[in-house]
Amino acid sequence: MTNAATPQNMMSATSSALGAMEPRTARGSIKNLPVNLFAAVMGLSGLSMGWRFAHTAFGVDRMVSDATGLFATLVFIVLAVGYAAKLLRHPAAVRAEFNHPIAGNFFGTIAIALLLQSAVLGDYNSALGQALWVIGTIVTLLLSMVVVSRLLGGSGNPAHAVPAWIIPGVAALDIVVTGHHMPMAWAGEVLLLSVAVGSVLALVMFTMIVTRLIQHEPLAPAMTPSLMILVAPFEVGFTAYTNLTGEVDRFAALLFYFGLFLFVVLAPKVFRRSVPFGAGWWAISFPLAAMVNAALKYASVHPTLPLKLLAGGLLMALTAALFVLTVRTLRILFNGRLLAS
Template sequence: MSSLSSLYWPPRQGLHTLQKLPIPLFASVMGWGGLTLVWLAAEAHWQLTPWVSPLLLLISCLILLKIMLALFLKWRYAPQHLLEEFHHPIRISFFPAISIGLMLLAGPVGHYFPNLAVSMWWLGAIVHVGLTLYVLSSWMHHGRSQMIHATPAWFIPVVGNLIAPVAGVNYAPIEVCWFFFAVGLFFWPILKVLIFNRVMFHHPLPEQLMPTLFILLAPPTVAWIAWLKLQNLPIGADLDAFSHILFGFACFMALLLLSQVRYFMQLSFAFSWWAYSFPSAAFSVALFHYADYSGYALFSLLGTLGLTFTTLMVVYLSYKTSKALMQAPATPPAS
């Protein structure tokens, strides 16, 4: 646990290292939060006593608090550097990972502290709306964005809107949840076309951003989970046509990404590797849910494989991240 305890906070380095805080590390909150949800889904599916998920929830909340504190201190002691990253056409997309983390963790936190969970969700939702509006406005009016800036990281604000109803159905009026779902569902295909246009007809993604291709798996997967929550379908109920469409497309995207494994295996470690974590976690949750609704043992097996893969990956990424920050905090891997 020593590497986890110092995760994203280099020991004995002082506040000057905050200027080098890698913005893609914000996605680690989504990775750990997603892993917590996978274990919750697995424990419910296999009817196990929950003891792993509470531990993961604690770690996820600690990481979220550390990153929020680091962001505050960076704003306090290195505001110019923070503003530069906030106005960067690619890195700006990683800032909403914090508001996503708040909404993501509000669900499991609600099992233990309902009032705190409500506050977390509303804070995350309000902040995320503001960040989404800012990002879209910067694309529309500031004239800085070019096709070379189009990366799958642009999906992060959109995915956040789709995540909101997953826990929001328990904390907010249903109309608010439908609002978030509508925003995410509308902008997802638009951005998908832009991303495929970039990778097919323009400059290829740089190596350090290749892992962000995994984010393509997140929108259909999260949209499917959110759709089930909005419909309030009991386990065993028949899924409608739109549910099957979303889940089918998520499965296809998973197969497409699996076919690219040979390319991902050749990449050197970068903090952007955290982009692997949340989509894998979300898809594993979807597999367990689909097994619950369909009764097919195959999806139960696939969900278990996804759980194993996601757990090992998040632990490995945490180790590599902590090692990189402690050994060379001033010159971290490319992000």
């Protein structure tokens, strides 16, 4: 990361990298497949896990969970094949995306997608789930090392500190979210390592990002949905912490409620007609899914009517939001805008 680019140029490049969409007539190319689309797998997998938890804790029919999980797996396969084709045919484009000071962090969505798919598919085939979790864990920890190494290289531009920086830290916490039941003898130590890495990275990145949002220019409109990523460390942290300790205590409650508070603050800034639709809108999906799963778990431990209504309402809202995102994404895929140059 260098200071050579001006904030204006940086925002322009970032908007392109995050899939900002303007009407275009150019033919689509796999070269322009944005890595941040893997956030769709994260959100859909998280939604499937939410409906599964609702089935286990509250007796809701499991059909929605199974259907959503199957769709999430299909999306993951399609994106994995597509991005592999991009890597083979346009390796320079992939390198540029990976080395981008902002878009590069979205490679963490691939790692998180693997981890969440391990939880979705592991319910049907434990060996497959364990294999995906091990692969996802290795990829996540390696990516975390790369991110920290880049930051410690110096010459960073404060304007680059945007919510996407949190993704590698959240990915490390997701190792615990999806792997607390792993039977391997060494899994417990990996979970402790992951909590250590994820919690400290998330805390440091959150502080840097909030400082940037306060002291520098606002995010470009196409990046506005990524503000919702700020909710993720607290809600994912809630699930990781409760999985690790085995209980929902006061500290867990503080994490859950602060994440909920951030959602209420950020929602009016994100859900506005002036924010253009593009692949970057999928950045809202996993933070909201994490909040829904945290709310369901909290309501199962504290089964008061308001908390049950909150958890149920959030689950329905997430389902509707991801349905809309899916339809709109398919629309810009088929009209050529998604992969336009």
